Amino acid sequence: MKISVSNAFLRFKKKSNKNIQLEIDEQVKKILENPEIGELKKGDLRGIRVHKFKIKSQLYLISYEVTGETLNLYVIGPHENFYDRLKNLLY
Numbered sequence: 001m002k003i004s005v006s007n008a009f010l011r012f013k014k015k016s017n018k019n020i021q022l023e024i025d026e027q028v029k030k031i032l033e034n035p036e037i038g039e040l041k042k043g044d045l046r047g048i049r050v051h052k053f054k055i056k057s058q059l060y061l062i063s064y065e066v067t068g069e070t071l072n073l074y075v076i077g078p079h080e081n082f083y084d085r086l087k088n089l090l091y
Helices: 007-015 018-033 082-090
Strands: 002-005 049-055 058-067 070-078
Touching: 007 018, 007 070, 018 049, 018 058, 018 070, 058 082, 070 082
Parallel strands: 002 070
Antiparallel strands: 049 058, 058 070
């Protein structure tokens, strides 16, 4: 499966410390193994899935979509303003 990554996703990953970067890679591998792992969104974000995971006590979310043989990674970050950033990226 091919992976397509947004600039917002890359920017967040690049700014993060090494431990968070490694955990992000692990979570992306989990998504590749089972694309249905994330919660399917409704309404404005129909078709987008969000996978939640914790690093220490901080909750992080990854938004993605599978189209054909491509995994599109959109936004990653803490829950605060996550959906606003995702909507700004998509619309």
